[in-house]
Amino acid sequence: MKEGRVVKSTEIPGPEEMQAINRYTRRAYAPEEVYAFSLVLCDNEVDRDWERFPVESLKALKELFLGKTCIFDHECKSANQTARIYQTRLEHKPGRTTQTGEELVQLTARAYLPRTKGNGETIELIESGILKEVSVSCSVKRRVCSVCGKEECKHQKGREYGGAVAHCLLLEPTDAYECSFVAVPAQRGAGVVKRFQQEEVEKLWEKPEDVLLTKAQIEGIGRRFRQLAEKARWGEEYRRELEREVFKYSAVVQPDMPRAVMEAAVKGMGIAELAQMEKTYRQMAQKILPLTPQLKPREETREKGENREFRI
Ligand SMILES: [Zn+2]
Structure with missing residues (x-):
């Protein structure tokens, strides 16, 4: 499941677009009878889950998303509020590079909604920018x-190896499912919170009377904060585990170093530095005492897969 967004929503469909739209309608619609808007479904950037669609996968998704529907999941829900994707394309963004140094490529879509009485409010919500986030889902084979390049390995996603951050490549998409509009996306809300702060809160400061949160938005933010608190707890647990390991190996590698000095040293370290230190000390300790039983539990713990969720 990925996050997409509406990019612009004002264009009136031209004859070619009407032809594409009318492939999906029972009768021929006139341009004034439909409302069309553009979406960015996904791109080739590494996302917050440390996953990425290579351009090859985006090409496959381009075909799979054609004809799929977008459903509206907001509060004023009524029957049959769906938009249909009638056009998809890959847009290259020259000058914009991804984390991996490639040119940014976005999979964009055009979708339409008949201008019926029941859809008026939905169209208004898109136009006003309230409905702009979509959850996009698809399945991939590998x-x-x-x-x-392996499916199972010990590389920790999000960690750096030789200057590159390890992530997961999503290959060979097999299906694309409907996308849904959400006032506040339920997941991946680091982005939700960020966007909320940047856009909504900035507006709030400028023109306090213009900002009104829906119950769903407040609930979404509350849900996200609880998720983040939970993740923060995991992160702290992971940090404590790393610190314990560093102290243990340090006692082997440099037995004369007072514990208090080590404690002070690790205190100011970031999590990546600490992880590096743990790894280096572990390797050094294993060279000194390769078969020491005290050094074993760590590996056993790893194999059992315990505490895996703490690893970043
Ligand atoms: Zn790997």
């Missing part, structure tokens, strides 16, 4: 590691 997910491989960007570092080694």
Whole structure:
């Protein structure tokens, strides 16, 4: 499941677009009878889940999303509020590069909605920018590691290996499902919170009377904060585990170093530095005492897969 967004919604469909739209309608619609808008469904950037669609996958998704529907999941829900995707294309964004150094490529779509009485409010919500986030879902046949190309490996997604951040490549899409509009996306809300702060809160400061949150938005933000609090707890747990390991190996590698000095040293470290230190110390300790039983549990824990969720 990925997050997409509406990019612009004002264009009146031209004759070619009407032809594309009318492929999906029972009778021929006139341009004034439909409302068309554009969406960015996904791109080739590494996302917040440390996953990425290579351009090849986007090409396949381009075909799969054609004809799929977008459903509206907002509060004023009524029957049959769906838009249909009638056109998809890959848009290259010269000058904009992804984390991996490639040119940014977006899979964009055009979707239409008949201008019926019942759809008036929905159209208004899109126009006003309230409905702009969509959850896009699809399935892929293979997910491989960007570092080694294997489906199962020990590379931690989000960690750096040789200057590149390990992530998961989503390959061979097999199906695309309907996308749904959400006032506030239920997931991946680091972005929700960020967007909320940047756009909504900035507006709030400028013109306080212009901002009104819906119950669904407040609930969405509350839900997201609870998720983040949970993740923060995992993160702290992971940090404590790393610190314990560093102290343990440090006692082997540099037995004369007082514990208090090590404690002070790790205190100011970021999580990536600490992880690096743990790895280096572990390797050094294993060279000194390769078969020491005290050094074993760590590996056993790993194999059992315990605490895996703490790893970043
Ligand atoms: Zn790997």
